[in-house]
Amino acid sequence: MSIAVIGMIAGMALGFAGYFGGFGAFLLVAALGALGFVIGRFLEGDLDLGDFFRTRDDKRR
Numbered sequence: 001m002s003i004a005v006i007g008m009i010a011g012m013a014l015g016f017a018g019y020f021g022g023f024g025a026f027l028l029v030a031a032l033g034a035l036g037f038v039i040g041r042f043l044e045g046d047l048d049l050g051d052f053f054r055t056r057d058d059k060r061r
Contacts, residue, residue: 002040002044004037005040006040010036011036012029012033016029
C-alpha cells in the first residue's frame with residue numbers, strides 16, 4: 001500500500017472521528033481524504049509543491 005493511499009485513509013478516518021452524520025460529514029470526509037492523498041503524494045515525491053504555486057506566465061518546456 002502506498003503512502004498516498006495510507007494518507008487518504010487516515011484523512012477519511014479523521015473525518016469520521018471528527019464529525020459523523022449528514023451531508024456535512026460527507027464533505028468533511030471528502031476534503032480530509034483529498035488532503036491526506038495530496039500530502040501522501042508529496043511525501044512520496046510524486047508531487048512538487050511548485051505545481052500548486054506556479055504562475056501562468058511560467059512556461060516550462
